[in-house]
Amino acid sequence: MRKLSLLAAVFSILFIASLASAQQGDAYFGFGTITSPSAPACNIDTGFCPEKGGLYPNIGADVIFHKRIGIGFDIAWRGAQGAYGGSGGQPFRPIIYDFNGVFQPRLSKKVGLDLSAGIGAQSTRFYSNTFTCNFVSCTNYTSSNHFLVDVGGGIRYYVWGHVFVRPEAHYYWINNNTNDFTSNNVLRVGASIGYTIGGGPGD
Secondary structure, three states, rough: HHHHHHHHHHHHHHHHHHHOOOOOEEEEEEEEEEEEEOOOOOOOOEEEEEEOOOOEEEEEEEOOHHHEEEEEEEEOOOOOEEEEEOOEEEEEEEEEEEEEEEEEOOOOOEEEEEEEEEEEEEEEEEEEEEEEOOOOOOEEEEEEEEEEEEEEEEEEEEEEEOEEHHHEEEEEEEHHHHHHHHEEEEEEEEEEEEEEOEEEEEE
């Protein structure tokens, strides 16, 4: 997680610095769920359970430069803890981070595509009833962290001024995700609502 935190800090600095030369910026939030091509049931004895289901809020932002190309980031997490192994199983929560190159071609005055590809990580927290403390804080979970590669796409529609809605899908290939779940391949589908700064319909 330290490497991921450092990458996030560097990206945030570059992101803020790039706003001065950007043609457009977007901020958004949304909701969705995830699924994966895996067994429908969980074998808790072997530790293999499918990574699917649950409500996943997400937030993100991007900056767009010349020729509708830019950079962005997104984070999605399971809103409520899942039960690994079914009802009564170990509580868990995946958190997915990604940093992307973005391409936003226009289809019409109010409609466009949001296409992205990049890298990131999934941090899955497994919770327990005991706390581990250090000089700074106490936690009741252990994290399983894995590098990922992602591609995504959505259809943006401006419903009012600079406000848009966007149905979307994101595919993640998560390295060694089979250490915790039954597949390295995860699909997130949902929709976001956002606001465009410095650009918008017809710009």
